[in-house]
Amino acid sequence: MAPIKEWFGLYNVIYNWFEKNYGYEALEEYWMFIAENCFEDVVEKFKDEGLDGIRGYYEHIFNLDEGECKTYLENGKLTIEVNKCPDYEFMKSSPNPHFVPIKSYCKHHEVMNNILADKSGHTFCMCQCDNNGHCKWMFTKKEV
Amino acid sequence: MTVHDFIATYNEAFKYIEAKYGVEAVKDLWQTISEEWCTHLDELIKNKGMDGMVEYWGGEDGTLGRENAEYEISLKDGVFSGIMHECPSVKELHERNRKVYNGKLTYCDNCPVLYAPVAKKYGIEMTFDIEHEEDGECTGRCKWSAAAHS
Numbered sequence: 001m002a003p004i005k006e007w008f009g010l011y012n013v014i015y016n017w018f019e020k021n022y023g024y025e026a027l028e029e030y031w032m033f034i035a036e037n038c039f040e041d042v043v044e045k046f047k048d049e050g051l052d053g054i055r056g057y058y059e060h061i062f063n064l065d066e067g068e069c070k071t072y073l074e075n076g077k078l079t080i081e082v083n084k085c086p087d088y089e090f091m092k093s094s095p096n097p098h099f100v101p102i103k104s105y106c107k108h109h110e111v112m113n114n115i116l117a118d119k120s121g122h123t124f125c126m127c128q129c130d131n132n133g134h135c136k137w138m139f140t141k142k143e144v
Numbered sequence: 145m146t147v148h149d150f151i152a153t154y155n156e157a158f159k160y161i162e163a164k165y166g167v168e169a170v171k172d173l174w175q176t177i178s179e180e181w182c183t184h185l186d187e188l189i190k191n192k193g194m195d196g197m198v199e200y201w202g203g204e205d206g207t208l209g210r211e212n213a214e215y216e217i218s219l220k221d222g223v224f225s226g227i228m229h230e231c232p233s234v235k236e237l238h239e240r241n242r243k244v245y246n247g248k249l250t251y252c253d254n255c256p257v258l259y260a261p262v263a264k265k266y267g268i269e270m271t272f273d274i275e276h277e278e279d280g281e282c283t284g285r286c287k288w289s290a291a292a293h294s
Contacts, residue, residue, distance in 0.1 A: 002232070003147035006184070011145060013180045014157065017173050033160050034145075034153050061146045086146075088268070098180035110146065121218045 008090040009099040016102045024104060035115035046120035051078040054122070054139050062086065066115050080137040088133030106131055113137065151233045158245040158254070167248040174257035182262050189266050194224045197263070197290060201226065208232075225289040232283030244282055250274075252282040269293045 018027040028083050032071035045053050055071045055078050062069045065086035072079045091099040111124040117124035145153065150175040161169050188196030201208045202217040214230035234251065237244050245251040256272040270290040275283040 002210060004207060004210050006181075006207075007147040007148060007150040010150070010154075010177065013177055014154075014173065016180075021169075021172070029156070030160065034156060038152050038156055047172055052260065061148070064148060066281050087256050096181075096183045098183070105290050110145070 005086075005090045008087045009094060009096060011108075012091060012101055013098055013122060015105060015108065018100070019034060019102060019104065027104065028052070028107070028111055031111040032115060035112040036119075041117055043116055043119045046116060046122065051076070051122070051139060054078055054120075055080075064138070076116075076140055078139040080139075082133070082135045085133035085135070092133070101131075103131070106135065109135070109137075113139075118142075151236045152240055152242055154182070155233075155237055155242055155245050158251065159247065161246045162245075162249070170247075170249055171257065174254050177254075177263070178258045178261050182258055185259065185270055186205050186265070188269065189263060193266065194219055194222070194290060194292075196223050197268075210289070223289055223291045226287065228284070228286045228288075231284035231286070234282050238284075246279070246281045250276065250280060250282050252276075252284075252286060255261065255286075255288075263290055264293075267293045 015027055018030050042057065045057060049056070051073055055073055058069065058080055059071055061067075062082070066087035067082065067089065068084035070081045070083065072081075087105070088101060091101055106126075106129050110124075110129075113124045113126070117139055123140050123142055125138040127136045127138050157173075158170050161173060171267075173198055185197075185200045188200050191194070192199065198206075198217060198219050200206060202215075208215050208217075211232040213228065214234045215226060215228050217226040218222070218224075231252070234244060237251070252274045256270075256274075260270040260272070268290050269292075270288060272288045274286040277283055
């Protein structure tokens with residue numbers, strides 16, 4: 001199976017459907033459900049390989065999705081600077097009005113990464129986000 | 145989220161929504177997707193009729209080719225028809241050891257709800273014949289056809 005970029009827009013349509021019909025809290029609960037139930041292999045990778053594994057995973061994903069990010073791993077902190085968010089790149093390029101990212105679109109990264117980090121013994125921070133395709137993430141190893 | 149996880153999360157979303165909000169909510173989501181996401185298909189059918197359907201699914205930049213589906217399509221004597229030998233979505237779910245949505249509706253039921261209404265807008269009736277296993281699970285094989293409504 002090869003994914004298609006139009007699915008970025010479909011994520012937005014689905015998120016908007018949740019928020020419009022059931023409210024923001026319901027949308028967040030949905031994101032939490034997905035993070036808890038769809039990423040077992042990713043959590044295992046993060047557990048086994050630590051910050052190096054997290055770095056490798058996101059560098060690979062951004063490369064596959066034709067996004068751009070810079071990663072820095074130093075002093076026990078992994079910083080990921082997203083300079084070109086593939087989701088936003090696709091949605092901004094489309095004339096479909098339903099592909100205008102909903103205001104809370106970027107929150108899904110924060111909600112889901114928090115769970116993936118926690119389950120794998122790390123912490124996550126969405127330290128900066130301009131809601132326009134640029135953000136800064138930070139992962140650290142949880143202190144025992 | 146990356147699009148590489150889309151099918152797995154799409155499948156889980158149907159199970160989640162049916163469990164939490166009921167099967168009518170699943171149908172409502174699919175209808176919303178038809179109206180809000182299928183705009184490219186809508187434009188192609190509006191401008192090119194059934195040639196637009198061929199282009200959407202089977203053209204050089206068609207979705208089925210890009211998704212690496214195993215399929216056949218044809219447009220002959222005013223009938224657009226297709227055979228899905230191996231749906232890439234169902235295949236991926238099996239490869240990722242995911243239980244394919246099989247509740248009051250099934251994963252594959254999303255396609256007719258998404259696409260038939262778009263064709264209907266332009267006077268084209270589209271029907272699907274979806275294969276299911278004995279327990280109701282999608283096999284990943286189906287046929288479809290579309291013709292101008294007489």
